[in-house]
Amino acid sequence: MTEGRESVSHPMCLEVCLEDSQLVLSSFTASHQGPITLEFQPTQGLGWDYAFVTIEESDVAGSDIERLRTELEHDPTVTEAEYLGTIGDDNRFKLRFEDGVPLFPPETTEMGVQVLSARHADGDWNILMHVPTHSTLHEIQSHYHDHGITFRVKRLHIARETDIGAETALPPGQREALLVAYRNGYFQVPRDVSQEEVADELGISKSGVSQRLRRSIDRLIEATLDP
The missing domain is CATH 1.10.10.10 (Winged helix-like DNA-binding domain superfamily/Winged helix DNA-binding domain)
Structure with a gap:
């Protein structure tokens, strides 16, 4: 019966809101007021430990960049913070995580989940994902439940064949x-x-x-x- 339900399962766009001190970058986000965007990228031999973070802050000077880098390195979940450059108001860093609960399951690729965006603003992380099946949705929920992470589903759109583009x-x-x-x-x-x-x-x-x-x-x- 499970296989029958899975065969007709429709893909979904899922947006969740996270707020928990166990999450990666929780110390930095607690003290930083501006928007932050996180983008994970697999690195050979290191899995998903590395990520790119974009911190939106205008009119930054050299001392501001060093301040941001130091604040990032002082976060208990970060072991390395490297400044990559600034374009407009976007200040980009490469981070390496060693501790903290990931914003989404590390097995997202194997699960067929595509993370569309991960953005922190106004005290919360907003994660937007494309989820292929309902069973995968349950796996994502289990990831947060198993770590005791507080989360809420903001939006869930189930794609249908009749959807208008x-x-x-x-x-x-x-x-x-x-x-x-x-x-x-x-x-x-x-x-x-x-x-x-x-x-x-x-x-x-x-x-x-x-x-x-x-x-x-x-x-x-x-x-x-x-x-």
Whole structure:
């Protein structure tokens, strides 16, 4: 019976909200007010211990960068923090974790789960994932329950064959930017192209690409996840 239900299971977009002192970066996020974006990337021989973190903070100088790096290294879950560079208000670091509960199960790839975004703002982590089956959804819930992590499901959208394509809600410029980025592997892990390369193909600035991608993803989330 289980196999029969699984065969007709539909993929889902899941957004969860996490707030717990056991999570990675909990000490840093407790003291930092600005938005933080986390992107995991597998590293040979090290699994998912490494991650890229983007800290949004404007008008940073050399002393500010050193302050952010020091604050990151003082987080008990972080063993290494390397500054990679700043573009606009985005200050990018590479981190290595040694302790703390991961924001999502380390087995996400094997489970067929795609993590679309992991962003901290206003005291909470918001994780957006594409989940292939209901049984996988239960595995994700078990990950949080087993570690005693407080979480709540903000949105759950189950894809149906009758769903109307959300891309119709996108203006032409945003749709083109999203398609060019997707077809060239911008959303792959690791990325096949940079924002600058996407910008060159579109003939616009890098900041223009960044704005179009953010706005198009925001529109798609609104169109597919909001009831």
